[in-house]
Amino acid sequence: GDSVTQMEGPVTLSEEAFLTINCTYTATGYPSLFWYVQYPGEGLQLLLKATKADDKGSNKGFEATYRKETTSFHLEKGSVQVSDSAVYFCALSINQAGTALIFGKGTTLSVSS
Amino acid sequence: DVKVTQSSRYLVKRTGEKVFLECVQDMDHENMFWYRQDPGLGLRLIYFSYDVKMKEKGDIPEGYSVSREKKERFSLILESASTNQTSMYLCASRTGTRGTGANVLTFGAGSRLTVL
Numbered sequence: 001g002d003s004v005t006q007m008e009g010p011v012t013l014s015e016e017a018f019l020t021i022n023c024t025y026t027a028t029g030y031p032s033l034f035w036y037v038q039y040p041g042e043g044l045q046l047l048l049k050a051t052k053a054d055d056k057g058s059n060k061g062f063e064a065t066y067r068k069e070t071t072s073f074h075l076e077k078g079s080v081q082v083s084d085s086a087v088y089f090c091a092l093s094i095n096q097a098g099t100a101l102i103f104g105k106g107t108t109l110s111v112s113s
Numbered sequence: 114d115v116k117v118t119q120s121s122r123y124l125v126k127r128t129g130e131k132v133f134l135e136c137v138q139d140m141d142h143e144n145m146f147w148y149r150q151d152p153g154l155g156l157r158l159i160y161f162s163y164d165v166k167m168k169e170k171g172d173i174p175e176g177y178s179v180s181r182e183k184k185e186r187f188s189l190i191l192e193s194a195s196t197n198q199t200s201m202y203l204c205a206s207r208t209g210t211r212g213t214g215a216n217v218l219t220f221g222a223g224s225r226l227t228v229l
Contacts, residue, residue: 043220105155
């Protein structure tokens with residue numbers, strides 16, 4: 001079945017370090033891909049998305065490129081801040097009405113000053 | 114902005130009690146979802162609803178039921194709460210027109226349930 005695998009955390013970085021969180025997927029058809037972020041004590045919110053191969057999603061300095069050949073959607077940021085400390089979830093959705101998002105297990109990022 | 118409101122942020126219940134978790138969205142979304150979130154397991158889908166009075170089982174429906182009598186409201190019911198249902202419960206919604214896979218889920222803030 002469809003699934004998402006993301007790197008296990010926690011990931012601990014110093015401020016201004018480069019961030020990569022790996023995400024790979026297995027899906028039939030052509031899914032849409034998402035990164036959601038969950039700040040402490042809050043629900044999930046969309047960080048970025050890509051709906052077709054080679055699309056690049058970007059937001060708040062984060063980027064991810066939909067790579068069909070490697071079935072990947074890795075999240076990157078050039079210079080992290082303390083405020084980026086959160087849990088990051090990779091997710092996919094098959095483009096059919098009435099289907100649900102499938103999430104990875106989440107990666108906890110902790111950034112220290 | 115779409116708002117998804119979960120009625121209770123924190124609940125403490127006893128084993129065997131019936132528990133209702135309520136979720137309301139204000140943007141006329143067709144699709145609504147209930148997930149549970151546990152450390153190391155990520156988000157797992159319990160039930161979803163793609164229209165009023167319609168429901169579909171997710172990956173872990175056992176021990177849960179749902180109700181969608183009105184478009185804006187999706188309730189999760191634990192008929193007889195057990196300690197292994199202690200968790201964070203997240204409600205979400207999205208528009209349900211054709212090609213909704215690319216549409217974004219909007220989440221509520223979550224309901225943390227503790228069953229003693």
